[in-house]
Amino acid sequence: MKIKISLIFCFILFAYHSFAQQNDIMPQSTHYEAPTDPLVKQKLDNWQDKKFGMIIHWGLYAVPGIIESWSICSEDWIERDTTISYEDYKKWYWDFSKQFNPTKFNPEQWAKAGKNAGMKYLVFTTKHHDGFAMFDTKQSDFSIAKGPFANNPKADVAKYVFDAFRKEGFMIGAYFSKPDWHSQYYWWQKYATADRNNNYDIRKYPWRWNKFKDFTYNQIGELMHNYGSVDILWLDGGWVRPLESVNAEVLSWGANIPKWSQDIDMPKIAAMGRKAQPGLIIVDRTVHGPYENYQTPEQKIPEKQLDYPWESCLTLGGAWGFVPNDNYKPAAEVVHKLVEIVAKGGSLLLGVGPKPDGTFPEEVVTKLNDIGKWTAVNGKAIYNTRITKDYNSGQTWFTQSKDGKKLFAIYCLKPDEKTIDSITWNGNMPKKGTDIILISTGQKVKWKSVNGATTLQLPSKMNNQYALAFEVVPQG
Known part of the structure; x- marks a missing residue:
């Protein structure tokens, strides 16, 4: 128990200072390729009318109140309690799947708070890098629908989140992590987990990588076919990409790039997704090309106006997910950022994290309500505008x-x-x-x-x- 308490305290602090290090923030590519599909162009134009969205990070990391997923990664910017081994730490983290029981899960509260703020679209984390699915996937037992929450009528969490926000008129976006650190097809226990990349040479074990491609395709397929209308497939983990897309710009970001290609066959995924969801906007973050339909600068606002679709992903507090005693931005600061972003041609995707019980912190609801007092009166200058x-x-x-x-x-x-x-x-x-x-x-x-x-x-x-x-x- 002493180890767990010290770890939680350590990572509450870590959740804040990690953002200053910028190592978990995805860079913004400078090249943009406009989609050609008329239905995608139409939906993208509709999305550009919305201007203000909510991204919700909610998963295992909410239970101890630490930074989302990253603490189980082995990179030199990650700090952990020195009294526990790395393997024991990962087991400690994975075991939150046996404790995560959000009995007060209230997506209607979330949707109402978002609507009151003046938000118009949602991006919900169906699965973060740790591989824990917030939907009832048939590809793995590692999901919210298989643990202590399994017998709850709302165990298929993503379904009820999407339904609640649809009823409030939101466009619906499904966040999905391309890397999956829990999958033996991505992080194979035969080897150490050296960093965020897959930990085996795909060239030597192509069959294993093909299993991962099938796993990824099937999980995204579940989201595209079983959860009603989805407008945006928001893919995170841009280091999972074809090797040929790693150009000088990507190398300049300083990421560790393996010698093999982490290609998951985006053309096949996109074709399947758009057959099920015509006009689907795909956001393959930082992987410039036909599947990055809009760009996503993270925790920053571009210096100058941009004439192509983009959104700034910013947090309301200091972390994407829930951490106790988070320091939330004043409503005025959020309004000012929204105004600047829209004037520069973008949209604001504001990040909030529900508590482990499934409700928003009261301060989050209050902040969103305060923001909404401004958007409700002045929205004419924000929504449906252009640069x-x-x-x-x-x-x-x-x-x-x-x-x-x-x-x-x-x-x-x-x-x-x-x-x-x-x-x-x-x-x-x-x-x-x-x-x-x-x-x-x-x-x-x-x-x-x-x-x-x-x-x-x-x-x-x-x-x-x-x-x-x-x-x-x-x-x-």
Whole structure:
């Protein structure tokens, strides 16, 4: 018991400092290849209207409240309790499958909280790198539906998560880890688990890798065929990729690349997925090409505007999954990031983690509700918008309506701006006779432009609303 307590304490701290090391963060590739399938293009356009989504990391790691999966990986950036052997540690971790019993599992609470925040799409971790399936897979006994939760009516967790979010009008995304560290076809116990890659030479044992390819194909097939309408297949673990896709850019990321190809036959997977789910958006993260339909910069926002589909994956707290006493971002910070991301052409995928009992922490619900107070009033400047060439001037960010007929300006207030009576931006100078409307109140505001600078005179002292959104409506 003393060992377990010390480990849990160690990894609560580790869950925070690991993010500073950036070793578990997937880089963003610089090349983008647009899809050609008309149905995929149509769904991708629809996804670009949504702008704000929720990614939920929930699995074995929630039980002790530690960083998701990574602690069982053997890489030099991973720290573990020195009083326990690596093999014993892995057994300790795997054994949480015998304890994970989320008897208060409440996906309706999650979906309601997401809707209240103004979120429009979901990405749910059906399986993380540790291989523990959050759905009732027939390919393995290592799943939520086979342990102590097996007799619960909602044991097929992914089904009930997807159903709850669909009822709230969300697009549905299935996160799936391509590596599977629990599978003997990926991490073979004949050898040590040296790092995140498969631990045997595929060239010597092609039959074993073919078994892993079949296993992966079949699990994704279950998700595509048994869980209703799925809009996004969100694939993590970009080091599992064809060797020919490892170019100079990938090598520059500093990852350990084996001499063999970890090819899982994405064309076959994509064909199967899109036959079952026409128009399926596939996000094969960092593997540039036809199966990375949008890019996913992680824990960062690109420096400049991008003219192709992308999302920033950011956490509400310090970790993707649940850790006790997490430090959650203020609602104003999340709103400001959402505004910047949308102005740069992206979407915000905000990460939250349910507790081991299956409910959101109260502080998460409160934060999402606070964010929603802003999106509910100012969403016109966010949803269904597209980029505009001059997208930023100081604290003001710009979007435009999808048809290009209206401009939106969003001024992000600083924490010390308790009240404000005017704002000024450069560029995007309105034409004479244009109406500028404060979206939160519907009031027209007085404005003037001098030497390219436009100043808005607000109707009264404005309390801090995180950000002030304006609709610029040309007349005639």
